[in-house]
Amino acid sequence: xxxxxxxxxxxxxxxxxxxxxxxxxxxxxxxxxxxxxxxxxxxxxxxxxxxxxxxxxxxxxxxxxxxxxxxxxxxxxxxxxxxxxxxxxxxxxxxxxxxxxxxxxxxxxxxxxxxxxxxxxxxxxxxxxxxxxxxxxxxxxxxxxxxxxxxxxxxxxxxxxxxxxxxxxxxxxxxxxxxxxxxxxxxxxxxxxxxxxxxxxxxxxxxxxxxxxxxxxxxxxxxxxxxxxxxxxxxxxxxxxxxxxxxxxxxxxxxxxxxxxxxxxxxxxxxxxxxxxxxxxxxxxxxxxxxxxxxxxxxxxxxxxxxxxxxxxxxxxxxxxxxxxxxxxxxxxxxxxxx
Amino acid sequence: xxxxxxxxxxxxxxxxxxxxxxxxxxxxxxxxxxxxxxxxxxxxxxxxxxxxxxxxxxxxxxxxxxxxxxxxxxxxxxxxxxxxxxxxxxxxxxxxxxxxxxxxxxxxxxxxxxxxxxxxxxxxxxxxxxxxxxxxxxxxxxxxxxxxxxxxxxxxxxxxxxxxxxxxxxxxxxxxxxxxxxxxxxxxxxxxxxxxxxxxxxxxxxxxxxxxxxxxxxxxxxxxxxxxxxxxxxxxxxxxxxxxxxxxxxxxxxxxxxxxxxxxxxxxxxxxxxxxxxxxxxxxxxxxxxxxxxxxxxxxxxxxxxxxxxxxxxxx
Amino acid sequence: xxxxxxxxxxxxxxxxxxxxxxxxxxxxxxxxxxxxxxxxxxxxxxxxxxxxxxxxxxxxxxxxxxxxxxxxxxxxxxxxxxxxxxxxxxxxxxxxxxxxxxxxxxxxxxxxxxxxxxxxxxxxxxxxxxxxxxxxxxxxxxxxxxxxxxxxxxxxxxxxxxxxxxxxxxxxxxxxxxxxxxxxxxxxxxxxxxxxxxxxxxxxxxxxxxxxxxxxxxxxxxxxxxxxxxxxxxxxxxxxxxxxxxxxxxxxxxxxxxxxxxxxxxxxxxxxxxxxxxxxxxxxxxxxxxxxx
Numbered sequence: 001x002x003x004x005x006x007x008x009x010x011x012x013x014x015x016x017x018x019x020x021x022x023x024x025x026x027x028x029x030x031x032x033x034x035x036x037x038x039x040x041x042x043x044x045x046x047x048x049x050x051x052x053x054x055x056x057x058x059x060x061x062x063x064x065x066x067x068x069x070x071x072x073x074x075x076x077x078x079x080x081x082x083x084x085x086x087x088x089x090x091x092x093x094x095x096x097x098x099x100x101x102x103x104x105x106x107x108x109x110x111x112x113x114x115x116x117x118x119x120x121x122x123x124x125x126x127x128x129x130x131x132x133x134x135x136x137x138x139x140x141x142x143x144x145x146x147x148x149x150x151x152x153x154x155x156x157x158x159x160x161x162x163x164x165x166x167x168x169x170x171x172x173x174x175x176x177x178x179x180x181x182x183x184x185x186x187x188x189x190x191x192x193x194x195x196x197x198x199x200x201x202x203x204x205x206x207x208x209x210x211x212x213x214x215x216x217x218x219x220x221x222x223x224x225x226x227x228x229x230x231x232x233x234x235x236x237x238x239x240x241x242x243x244x245x246x247x248x249x250x251x252x253x254x255x256x257x258x259x260x261x262x263x264x265x266x267x268x269x270x271x272x273x274x275x276x277x278x279x280x281x282x283x284x285x286x287x288x289x290x291x292x293x294x295x296x297x298x299x300x301x302x303x304x305x306x307x308x309x310x311x312x313x314x315x316x317x318x319x320x321x322x323x324x325x326x327x328x329x330x331x332x333x334x335x336x337x338x339x
Numbered sequence: 340x341x342x343x344x345x346x347x348x349x350x351x352x353x354x355x356x357x358x359x360x361x362x363x364x365x366x367x368x369x370x371x372x373x374x375x376x377x378x379x380x381x382x383x384x385x386x387x388x389x390x391x392x393x394x395x396x397x398x399x400x401x402x403x404x405x406x407x408x409x410x411x412x413x414x415x416x417x418x419x420x421x422x423x424x425x426x427x428x429x430x431x432x433x434x435x436x437x438x439x440x441x442x443x444x445x446x447x448x449x450x451x452x453x454x455x456x457x458x459x460x461x462x463x464x465x466x467x468x469x470x471x472x473x474x475x476x477x478x479x480x481x482x483x484x485x486x487x488x489x490x491x492x493x494x495x496x497x498x499x500x501x502x503x504x505x506x507x508x509x510x511x512x513x514x515x516x517x518x519x520x521x522x523x524x525x526x527x528x529x530x531x532x533x534x535x536x537x538x539x540x541x542x543x544x545x546x547x548x549x550x551x552x553x554x555x556x557x558x559x560x561x562x563x564x565x566x567x568x569x570x571x572x573x574x575x576x577x578x579x580x581x582x583x584x585x586x587x588x589x590x591x592x593x594x595x596x597x598x599x600x601x602x603x604x605x606x607x608x609x610x611x612x613x614x615x616x617x618x619x620x621x622x623x624x625x626x627x628x629x630x631x632x633x634x635x636x637x638x639x640x641x642x643x644x645x646x647x648x649x650x651x652x653x654x655x
Numbered sequence: 656x657x658x659x660x661x662x663x664x665x666x667x668x669x670x671x672x673x674x675x676x677x678x679x680x681x682x683x684x685x686x687x688x689x690x691x692x693x694x695x696x697x698x699x700x701x702x703x704x705x706x707x708x709x710x711x712x713x714x715x716x717x718x719x720x721x722x723x724x725x726x727x728x729x730x731x732x733x734x735x736x737x738x739x740x741x742x743x744x745x746x747x748x749x750x751x752x753x754x755x756x757x758x759x760x761x762x763x764x765x766x767x768x769x770x771x772x773x774x775x776x777x778x779x780x781x782x783x784x785x786x787x788x789x790x791x792x793x794x795x796x797x798x799x800x801x802x803x804x805x806x807x808x809x810x811x812x813x814x815x816x817x818x819x820x821x822x823x824x825x826x827x828x829x830x831x832x833x834x835x836x837x838x839x840x841x842x843x844x845x846x847x848x849x850x851x852x853x854x855x856x857x858x859x860x861x862x863x864x865x866x867x868x869x870x871x872x873x874x875x876x877x878x879x880x881x882x883x884x885x886x887x888x889x890x891x892x893x894x895x896x897x898x899x900x901x902x903x904x905x906x907x908x909x910x911x912x913x914x915x916x917x918x919x920x921x922x923x924x925x926x927x928x929x930x931x932x933x934x935x936x937x938x939x940x941x942x943x944x945x946x947x948x
Contacts, residue, residue, distance in 0.1 A: 485922055593885075
C-alpha cells in the first residue's frame with residue numbers, strides 16, 4: 001500500500017463557541033489514510049473523535065468551526081471547499097454511518113424513501129431503478145425480505161437491522177471514504193462483531209477506505225489497520241494496530257488497553273481509568289493526560305509534548321521526547337507521584 | 340385506532356349534546372317571556388302567539404330541548420320565524436361561500452406562513468428573521484376586522500384595485516376569485532403570523548435532530564433538507580393547531596363578511612341578530628360548533644397519519 | 656402595576672430587576688410605553704382631550720386632519736382625536752371587569768375540576784369543550800342577542816366567553832400542585848377541601864393566572880370593539896372605539912379617516928399589551944429565558 005493517501009489531515013484544529021466563549025475542539029490532529037485502509041480512532045467520550053469526523057465531512061454544528069489546518073481529500077482541500085462542492089462529495093465520495101441509528105434515520109419516512117433520496121441526491125435515474133438498487137444493497141448487508149423492509153419505518157426495525165440499513169445507505173453510492181462514528185455503540189456484543197465484519201468486508205470488495213470511531217478498543221482492534229488514540233482533543237498515539245496492542249507506548253494507550261473488557265471477567269464491574277477527561281473550559285498547559293498519568297513528572301504539566309516518531313509509530317509523550325525524554329534514563333527524576 | 344376513534348366520536352357527541360341543551364334552553368335562562376324578549380315588547384299579541392307555537396315555546400322546557408336536539412340530529416334546525424324558511428336550508432345556501440372563504444384563508448396562511456417560518460428558523464437570529472418575528476407578532480395581535488378594514492381601505496377604497504362589496508356569483512368564477520382575495524387575506528393575516536412563529540419554533544428543534552444531519556451526509560441540497568426532511572417533522576405540531584384554526588377563522592369570518600358585504604354564515608348570523616331571529620342564531624351556532632369539532636377531529640387524525648410512530652401505538 | 660407588587664415581601668429587588676430586563680428588550684420597551692400611555696389616557700383622558708367627546712360642530716363634519724382637528728372629524732363634526740382618547744376609558748372599563756369576571760368564572764370551574772378530578776373533572780371538561788367549540792365572538796353574540804346589549808351584559812357575556820381559557824389554566828395548575836407534599840400534609844391533618852383550596856392551592860396557581868389576565872386584556876379589547884362595531888356592544892353615542900369604527904365604516908368611502916385612526920389605535924394597543932405580556936412571561940418563567948437565546 002504505497003499509493004497516495006486518499007485522505008490527508010494536517011494539523012487540524014477546531015473550536016466552538018458556547019456561553020460567549022471560544023472553547024477548544026480538536027487540536028493539531030494529523031494523519032494519512034490510504035485507499036482501502038481502515039483507521040480506528042479511539043478515546044473516551046469528550047476526546048474529540050466525533051468532532052474530528054464532523055470536521056472532515058464539514059458537518060460540524062453551527063457553533064463550531066475549523067480554526068486551522070488542512071483536510072486533503074482526493075486532491076481537494078476540504079477546509080476551503082465551497083458548500084456546493086462539499087454537497088457533491090457527501091454521500092457520493094464521503095459517506096457517514098452515525099451512532100444511534102434510531103435518531104439518525106428520519107422517523108416519518110420509510111427506509112426505501114430515505115435510500116432512494118440518498119441515491120437521487122447524486123443521480124437522476126428513476127425511482128423504480130433506485131428501489132431495486134436499494135433492495136440489492138439491503139440484501140448485501142444481510143437483510144432479508146427486502147421488499148417489505150423498504151416499506152417499513154425505522155422504528156419498526158430492530159437495532160441491529162437499523163444499523164445495517166445505515167451502512168447500506170452509506171455504501172449505496174460506493175464512496176471512497178466511509179466514516180463510521182460509533183457504529184456499534186447502540187448494539188450488543190454479538191451484533192458489534194457482525195457490523196464490524198460487514199464494514200471490513202466492504203473494504204475488501206469495494207476498496208473503500210474506512211474511518212472507524214469508537215470509545216471501545218475492542219471494536220477497533222478487530223478491524224483497523226492503524227489506530228489513532230485521542231485524548232482531550234489531541235492525538236496521543238498513532239500506530240499500526242498490531243503494534244499498538246502489543247507495545248502500547250503512551251501511558252494513556254496503556255491504560256486504555258488495561259481497562260479493555262475481558263470476556264473471562266464478564267459480570268464484574270468494568271475497570272476504568274481513574275480521574276476524568278479535562279473539560280473544554282480548562283486550559284491545558286502541558287500534556288493533557290498529565291493529571292491522570294501514573295508516570296507524570298514536573299515537565300508534563302509545564303510543557304506540551306511533541307507528536308514525535310518512535311519507530312514506525314508517533315506518540316505525544318515526554319517519555320519518548322528525543323530531547324527531554326527519560327525513556328532510557330531511570331536515574332534522573334522519579335515520578336512525581338512517588339514522592 | 341378504532342378504540343381511539345370511538346372515544347373521540349363519543350366525546351364529540353357529548354360536547355355537541357351539551358351545547359345543544361345549552362342553546363335549546365338558553366332562551367329560558369333569560370328572565371321574562373321568551374317571545375317578548377325575542378320580538379321586543381311592541382310585538383302584537385297575535386303575532387307573538389303564532390311565534391310561540393311555531394317555536395314550540397308553549398311546551399315544557401324539557402320537551403323543547405328534546406325536540407330541538409332530535410330535530411338537529413335529523414338535520415332540522417327549526418324555522419326562521421320571519422320568512423318561515425327552514426334554517427337548515429338557509430344555512431345550506433350560504434355555507435359554501437363561508438367555507439370557501441375560510442379554506443382559502445387557511446390555505447393562504449399555510450402557503451405564506453410555513454415558508455416564512457422555515458426561512459426564519461434556517462436563518463435564525465438574522466436581520467430578516469427578526470423582521471419576520473416583528474411582522475408575525477403584529478399580524479397575530481391584529482384583530483381580523485382591523486385587518487379587513489385596513490385591506491379594504493388600502494386596496495378597495497384608496498387604490499380601487501379590487502372590488503369591495505359582495506361575494507360574487509359562482510357563475511362568474513374569475514370575478515368570484517377576485518372578490519375572494521381581500522377577504523381571505525384579511526382572515527389569513529393573523530394565521531400567517533401565528534404559523535410563521537409556530538413553524539419557526541418547531542423547525543429550530545428539528546434542525547438540530549440527528550436525522551437532519553444524516554440527510555446532510557447524503558449530500559441532499561439545503562432546500563430539500565429544509566422543506567422535505569425537516570419540515571416533514573416540524574409540520575406535525577402545526578397540523579394539530581390548524582384544526583383549532585378553522586374554528587377561529589369562522590369566528591373572524593363574521594366580521595369579514597359584514598365588512599366586505601359577502602353572503603355567508605357570518606352575514607346570516609349578523610342579520611339574524613339584528614332581527615333577533617333566534618332559530619337562525621341558534622342554528623348557525625350549532626353548525627359552527629359542529630364544523631369546529633369535526634375539523635378538530637380531522638386535524639387530530641391527520642396528525643396521527645403524519646407520524647408513523649403514533650400510528651403504530653394507536654394500532655396496538 | 657399590580658403585576659409587580661402582588662407577590663409582596665422580598666420582591667422589591669426582583670421587581671427592579673424585572674423592570675430593567677423589560678427595558679432591555681425592545682418589544683418590552685414598546686409594550687410598557689403603550690400600556691403607560693393607556694393608563695394615563697384612562698385616568699386623565701377627558702382632561703387631555705382637546706374637545707369634548709360629544710361636542711358637535713356640524714359645519715366642519717367629515718374633515719380630514721387639520722391643525723384644529725389633528726385626526727379630523729366624524730359625521731357630526733366631533734373631534735376624532737378626542738373621541739379616541741376618551742374611548743380608552745370605555746375600552747378599559749369594559750375589558751378589565753370582563754377579564755376579572757372571566758378569572759372568577761374560570762376559577763369556579765377550573766379549581767374543582769383540577770382538585771377533585773374523576774367525574775367532576777370529566778363533566779367540567781365536557782362543558783369547557785362545548786363552550787370552546789364556539790368561537791368567542793359567536794358565543795358572545797349569541798348571548799348578547801338574547802340578553803340585549805347593556806354595558807353590564809356586554810361585560811357578563813365577555814366574561815363567559817373568555818372564561819374557558821382561565822378554567823383550563825386553573826385546572827392544569829391545580830393538577831400540578833394537588834399532590835405536592837404540603838397539600839398532602841394539610842389533608843392528613845384533617846383540613847377541609849375548601850380550606851386547602853383557598854389557603855394552599857389558590858396562592859400557588861395565582862402567577863400563571865395573573866399572566867393570563869395580562870395576556871387576555873388585548874383579546875378582551877379586540878372582542879369588545881368587534882362587538883360594538885357590529886352594533887351589539889357598547890351603544891352610541893358612547894365613544895367606544897367600536898362605535899367610532901362603526902360610524903366611520905358607514906362612511907368609509909367618503910371619509911376613511913375615522914376607520915384608519917381607530918384601526919391603528921387598536922393595532923398598537925393590542926400589539927403593545929401583548930408584547931408587554933409576552934416579555935413579562937419570558938422574564939418570569941426561567942425555562943423560557945433559555946429558549947430565547
